[in-house]
Amino acid sequence: MGEQPAQAAPRRKALEVMKGERFEVPPIWMMRQAGRYLPEYRATRQQAGSFLDLCYNPDLAVEVTLQPIRRFGFDASILFSDILVIPHALGRDLRFEEGRGPLMTPMEASDIPRLDPSRLHEHLAPVYETVRRLREELPPETTLIGFSGAPWTLATYMIAGHGTPDQAPARIFSYLEPQLFRQLLTLLADACADYLIRQIEMGADAVQIFDSWAGILDGESFQAFAVEPVERITARVHAAYPNVPVIGFPKGAGTRLETYRAETGVDVLGLDWTVPLAQAKRLQARGAVQGNLDPLRLLAGGRALDEGVDAILRELGDGPLVFNLGHGITPPTPIAHVERMIERVRAKA
């Protein structure tokens, strides 16, 4: 969508890797790269008031998205927002409490028919404005990644009303109310697809679907709740934008990663840190992978960090690889460790 003629446009390395290109040095970004480990994020966050005010304020959301790009020069930038703006846009209440994470009124079966997608784009207009401005303000070589939650992960928070260790409320709901639960996932999948397509219209180069709780599902449920809804989203995104890569991140999927790419149609597999590098290498033979350093190696630093980085570069470094963490960076991580990781990746010979 840029104004520049094609030959003058610098290459977007992360985007090219997502499409299967290989580079000597892999592109790098971090999940949760705009976050509390950065003093400048904490300062803007304080200015915003609540976390949601930050998500819905384009001036501030653009600012925090750009902070890690300015500081570290990552190859990709991820829109600053939260996956739970979708349930919020569908009429569920949402707030974030300091130290407790997201809080919503737990959803009951009778609430499902009342979910209202008619105001989705109106509610999310500030997020679209953030994407539009980001594409203008980011360095031209930086890949801009949009995102949404996956329907299953969104449903777990909507049903429990808060984070839980095992998502028991949503799993029980799915067993007791199978039809309504499918209806919920389909509605969420369509909302996510509409949302991602609009982000791409506004300038996102690629989109990531976060299924943070995919790993907790039993075999039958994994197919119905983690594969089919993501396939529905990916098909709609690809129908609208065949050349825009979709990154799937089914955290904890384990052996089910083997068929995930083929069954959902995602272009890039996001790998969490539990995926063995030998398995990752097999998955990489069929397309780009993203990951998968344990965020706690980054927190620990020193040898644990160096060895983790080196192992990924050794096994996966010839690409196509988007170097990343296996989940979000945690708030106590020292900035010096992030710098060390980036230097080590970029020093790859």
Ligand code: CP3
């Ligand atoms: O930099 C980025 O990665 C982009 C921004 C982003 C956030 N959340 C900002 C955020 C992204 C991509 C997300 C995704 C998200 N949100 C997921 C999927 C990825 C994952 O972590 O598994 C999930 C499950 C959520 C829901 C959510 N949001 C939870 C459970 C929490 C509380 C946990 C926590 O870290 O506090 C949030 C809050 C949240 N989302 C924060 C940030 C920077 C911290 C809140 C704060 O600043 O006070």
